[in-house]
Amino acid sequence: xxxxxxxxxxxxxxxxxxxxxxxxxxxxxxxxxxxxxxxxxxxxxxxxxxxxxxxxxxxxxxxxxxxxxxxxxxxxxxxxxxxxxxxxxxxxxxxxxxxxxxxxxxxxxxxxxxxxxxxxxxxxxxxxxxxxxxxxxx
Amino acid sequence: xxxxxxxxxxxxxxxxxxxxxxxxxxxxxxxxxxxxxxxxxxxxxxxxxxxxxxxxxxxxxxxxxxxxxxxxxxxxxxxxxxxxxxxxxxxxxxxxxxxxxxxxxxxxxxxxxxxxxxxxxxxxxxxxxxxxxxxxxxxxxxxxxxxxxxxxxxxxxxxxxxxxxxxxxxxxxxxxxxxxxxxxxxxxxxxxxxxxxxxxxxxxxxxxxxxxxxxxxxxxxxxxxxxxxxxxxxxxxxxxxxxxxxxxxxxxxxxxxxxxxxxxxxxxxxxxxxxxxxxxxxxxxxxxxxxxxxxxxxxxxxxxxxxxxxxxxxxxxxxxxxxxxxxxxxxxxxxxxxxxxxxxxxxxxxxxxxxxxxxxxxxxxxxxxxxxxxxxxxxxxxxxxx
Ligand SMILES: [Zn+2]
Numbered sequence: 419x420x421x422x423x424x425x426x427x428x429x430x431x432x433x434x435x436x437x438x439x440x441x442x443x444x445x446x447x448x449x450x451x452x453x454x455x456x457x458x459x460x461x462x463x464x465x466x467x468x469x470x471x472x473x474x475x476x477x478x479x480x481x482x483x484x485x486x487x488x489x490x491x492x493x494x495x496x497x498x499x500x501x502x503x504x505x506x507x508x509x510x511x512x513x514x515x516x517x518x519x520x521x522x523x524x525x526x527x528x529x530x531x532x533x534x535x536x537x538x539x540x541x542x543x544x545x546x547x548x549x550x551x552x553x554x555x556x
Numbered sequence: 557x558x559x560x561x562x563x564x565x566x567x568x569x570x571x572x573x574x575x576x577x578x579x580x581x582x583x584x585x586x587x588x589x590x591x592x593x594x595x596x597x598x599x600x601x602x603x604x605x606x607x608x609x610x611x612x613x614x615x616x617x618x619x620x621x622x623x624x625x626x627x628x629x630x631x632x633x634x635x636x637x638x639x640x641x642x643x644x645x646x647x648x649x650x651x652x653x654x655x656x657x658x659x660x661x662x663x664x665x666x667x668x669x670x671x672x673x674x675x676x677x678x679x680x681x682x683x684x685x686x687x688x689x690x691x692x693x694x695x696x697x698x699x700x701x702x703x704x705x706x707x708x709x710x711x712x713x714x715x716x717x718x719x720x721x722x723x724x725x726x727x728x729x730x731x732x733x734x735x736x737x738x739x740x741x742x743x744x745x746x747x748x749x750x751x752x753x754x755x756x757x758x759x760x761x762x763x764x765x766x767x768x769x770x771x772x773x774x775x776x777x778x779x780x781x782x783x784x785x786x787x788x789x790x791x792x793x794x795x796x797x798x799x800x801x802x803x804x805x806x807x808x809x810x811x812x813x814x815x816x817x818x819x820x821x822x823x824x825x826x827x828x829x830x831x832x833x834x835x836x837x838x839x840x841x842x843x844x845x846x847x848x849x850x851x852x853x854x855x856x857x858x859x860x861x862x863x864x865x866x867x868x869x870x871x872x873x874x875x876x877x878x879x880x881x882x883x884x885x886x887x888x889x890x891x892x893x894x895x896x897x898x899x900x901x902x903x904x905x906x907x908x909x910x911x912x913x914x915x916x917x918x919x920x921x922x923x924x925x926x927x928x929x930x931x932x933x934x935x936x937x938x939x940x941x942x
Contacts, residue, residue, distance in 0.1 A: 427698075429690035460812075461691045467804075487713070487816065489697075489705035490759040495678045496698050502759075505697040507706055507811050515812055517692045525759075530713045541694075548694055 460514035481536030565651035566791035569598025569777030575895035579771035587667035599788030607632035607662030640929025643899035648797035667773035715866035723751035733889025800825030822859035
């Protein structure tokens with residue numbers, strides 16, 4: 419009998435977040451840019467958080483980022499992730515930050531300001547892509 | 557019109573159940589026991605309550621509480637959101653109602669079977685992957701401690717804070733719990749070595765950086781200074797009561813804000829709090845900081861101005877937060893070592909300190925700061941002796 423594995427939790431997109439997650443499934447990271455004040459932001463929302471304008475574009479992020487902070491979970495009460503695993507918050511070149519995982523980097527090698535770049539990774543056994551990052555090759 | 561809430565209301569009753577890992581009874585029963593005990597402490601009947609303030613996350617509804625007590629004319633029954641962030645807000649609501657004559661006796665309470673029932677550490681299993689959690693949980697950031705760990709990493713990165721500083725916080729509050737027979741960790745001494753050698757939960761946080769998980773309830777009765785004169789206890793005046801948020805509000809994950817090593821909610825509300833009270837950090841005899849996790853205490857010392865930003869680590873060294881230290885904090889043991897009643901047990905302890913009845917009493921305690929949940933919209937109180 420195959421071992422039962424608890425599936426990883428996936429987003430439940432709302433009407434307002436659907437364009438963002440749809441773009442991820444096309445393996446593009448879209449961030450919002452205000453037409454009126456030029457501000458870039460995430461997570462997706464309806465108004466520019468700086469000037470409240472409804473005039474904005476969803477533009478493709480460069481994918482360049484650095485680690486803003488991170489943690490390593492060693493004991494999880496929810497068993498979908500094998501411990502130890504880390505979560506990083508990265509800051510995109512354009513300014514917004516996002517949650518992610520750094521793939522191809524040991525937990526103990528993570529550090530604040532580490533340069534990383536975007537790619538998309540398929541969630542195990544599920545038809546869904548998430549934006550992940552990997553260390554920039556030096 | 558009143559331009560300040562200062563000294564317009566008092567806490568006149570406190571009530572608690574025992575604190576345990578398995579209460580063996582319903583959350584409604586816990587709530588009724590704590591509220592009834594608080595009324596008895598004040599010297600009123602629960603039937604005299606005309607206001608009840610609840611946490612929005614509490615399972616107990618106001619109508620059912622009122623029916624149980626046979627209350628016939630409830631006039632004030634709001635609720636405060638954001639989990640433990642509601643802790644001091646419930647008292648602020650009660651104080652405002654009393655100050656404006658909208659209620660005579662208001663009960664504030666929190667009752668939960670957090671250990672034997674729904675555990676917040678498992679919050680991800682119950683959270684819909686919607687709202688802002690849809691951007692964090694799919695990557696594995698699911699437990700409140702992990703959400704604080706990323707803030708601690710920033711504090712360590714920016715200021716050189718040490719994990720032994722976190723240990724100082726845990727050890728100080730455990731020492732107080734060892735002196736408090738009600739505390740869940742009453743008979744469990746803790747050393748800095750124990751802290752450093754405990755199992756890692758979410759780097760850089762180890763086991764003793766985490767609060768208790770508790771079944772229990774705590775309640776407070778708020779009334780006017782005039783009514784307080786006829787009651788059993790020495791009134792504890794509410795000098796100031798504030799609620800506040802920071803920028804880019806999310807529940808525990810407000811990571812878009814400029815500095816996540818600063819608990820911006822407190823930093824923004826603190827000036828209002830000190831202004832209303834007319835005193836400053838130097839006048840505080842003891843503080844009851846919301847301490848779901850040790851780094852939050854270090855950050856609050858900075859936000860409330862007990863030290864400069866970045867100096868919270870050095871501040872706590874050498875037992876500064878212990879009963880005989882420069883700023884005794886969390887004298888009942890706090891969330892870390894007494895009980896996790898979403899911080900309402902810490903308001904109860906603040907009242908005991910002003911009354912002079914704490915098992916870990918600060919001598920001649922005149923002013924107490926109490927804070928509510930961290931990393932979420934929150935609140936704070938300053939209590940004083942009459
Ligand atoms: Zn704008």
